[in-house]
Amino acid sequence: MGSSEESGLDSLGLILPVGLSFYIFQSTTYLIDVYRRKIQPERNILLYAAFVSFFPTILSGPIQKAKELLPQIKAPKAFDNTNAQKGLILFIWGWLEKVLVVNNLHAIIDSAYSDIENSKGGSLLVAIACYSLYIYADFSSYSDISRGIAKILGIEVGRNFNNPYLSKSLSEFWTRWHTSLNNWFVDYLYIPLGGSRKGLIRKYINVMIVFLVSGIWHGSQWHFVAWGIANGLLVIIGSILAPYKKKLYQAVNVDEQLESIVFIKRAGVFAFISFTWLLFDRGFSDVILILNKVRNMHFFDLIDENILMLAGTTTALVCTIVYVTLFCIIQCKRAKEAFWFEKFNKQPIFLQCILLAIVVTICFLASFESSSVTNSEFLYFKF
Numbered sequence: 001m002g003s004s005e006e007s008g009l010d011s012l013g014l015i016l017p018v019g020l021s022f023y024i025f026q027s028t029t030y031l032i033d034v035y036r037r038k039i040q041p042e043r044n045i046l047l048y049a050a051f052v053s054f055f056p057t058i059l060s061g062p063i064q065k066a067k068e069l070l071p072q073i074k075a076p077k078a079f080d081n082t083n084a085q086k087g088l089i090l091f092i093w094g095w096l097e098k099v100l101v102v103n104n105l106h107a108i109i110d111s112a113y114s115d116i117e118n119s120k121g122g123s124l125l126v127a128i129a130c131y132s133l134y135i136y137a138d139f140s141s142y143s144d145i146s147r148g149i150a151k152i153l154g155i156e157v158g159r160n161f162n163n164p165y166l167s168k169s170l171s172e173f174w175t176r177w178h179t180s181l182n183n184w185f186v187d188y189l190y191i192p193l194g195g196s197r198k199g200l201i202r203k204y205i206n207v208m209i210v211f212l213v214s215g216i217w218h219g220s221q222w223h224f225v226a227w228g229i230a231n232g233l234l235v236i237i238g239s240i241l242a243p244y245k246k247k248l249y250q251a252v253n254v255d256e257q258l259e260s261i262v263f264i265k266r267a268g269v270f271a272f273i274s275f276t277w278l279l280f281d282r283g284f285s286d287v288i289l290i291l292n293k294v295r296n297m298h299f300f301d302l303i304d305e306n307i308l309m310l311a312g313t314t315t316a317l318v319c320t321i322v323y324v325t326l327f328c329i330i331q332c333k334r335a336k337e338a339f340w341f342e343k344f345n346k347q348p349i350f351l352q353c354i355l356l357a358i359v360v361t362i363c364f365l366a367s368f369e370s371s372s373v374t375n376s377e378f379l380y381f382k383f
Helices: 008-012 020-035 045-052 066-074 081-113 121-152 170-176 179-190 200-218 222-251 259-281 284-295 299-303 305-309 314-345 349-368
Strands: none
Touching (some): 020 045, 020 066, 045 066, 081 121, 081 314, 121 259, 170 179, 170 222, 170 259, 179 200, 200 222, 259 284
C-alpha cells in the first residue's frame, strides 16, 4: 500500500538500519534528560544499550523516555505471574487485532486502490474510511504486542493510544493518537520552542513546526510534508474557532455535551482525519484523482454492487464489518483495562484456558488464511 510515486531518499536505494528512527528517539530522550539533569548519566554501556535498543518497542514504539525505562532495566522485577498473565492477554489481543481486523481492512483498501482510474467514488470513500480504521488497528496491534512482551518481562510500557476516534476536536485527537510520539514532541520540541508561553501567534507557529517535523519524520516525500502542514492548519483553525463555537452554542441554548452534539463532533473529527490520511498514504496525483471522484460521486455509488466485492466476497465483507465492530467496542471498553482483567481473572482457570486457546486457534487459522485476505506487515515498520 502507499503511493506508487517514488522520490527523495527512497529512490537512492539506501539500506537503513531497522528501527533507526526509534533508536534516535530513545537516544535523544536520554541525552536531553541528562543535559537537563533530570537523570544521571548511565555508566554501564550494556544497560544503556539495553535501553536504546529495547527490543519490544524498537521497531514501532511506543517511544520510551530514559527516566521511565532505564530504572526498570537497572532494577529488574522478579517474575510475576499476574503481570505475565496480563502480558500474555495483551499479546494475544494484539495478534488478534492484526490477523482479523488489520489484514481484512488491508484487503478492502488494496482492492479499491488497485485501479483508482476505474474505481467509483463510493468504493474510494469506503477505502478512505477503512484506511483510518486500518492505520489505527495496525499501530494499536503492534503497541499491544510490544506492551504484552514487555509486561511479561516485568517492564511497564505506557499505552500508545487512548481511543483517538472518540475525540471531539482535532487537537484532542492528537493528544490521544500515538501518545508517546506526541509527548516526545511536546517535551523536546514544542516546550523548548516556547510552547504557549509567548502569545497566540508564537503558539501557532510552534504548533506548525511540530506538525511539519512530524510530517518530515514520517517520510522524505512531499506528501508527508503536506500531511503535516494540513493537520497543523486544521488544529490551529479549530483552536481559533473554539471560543466562537462555544458562544454559538450558548446563543442557540444548546448543550455541547448532548449525545447528538458529541456524536456530530466525533463524526466530524473522523471525517477530517480520514481525508488527511489520504496525504499520508498516497502521492499527490492519487490524492487529486481520489478527491475528484469522491466529489463527483452520486448517492447510488454508495450502494453499488462493486462495494460488496471489495473484500473479495460478500461473506468476507460481512465478516470484516463484524470484526471491526467488535474491535471498536472492545477498544472503547479498554478505558477500564484493569477492571476487565480482574473480571477475567476471577473466572475458573479452565474457562480462562479454553477462551485463550480458542482465541489463539483463531489467530493461527487467520494467519494461514490467504485466499481472500492480503497479509500485511506492520505499517510503521517503514518509519
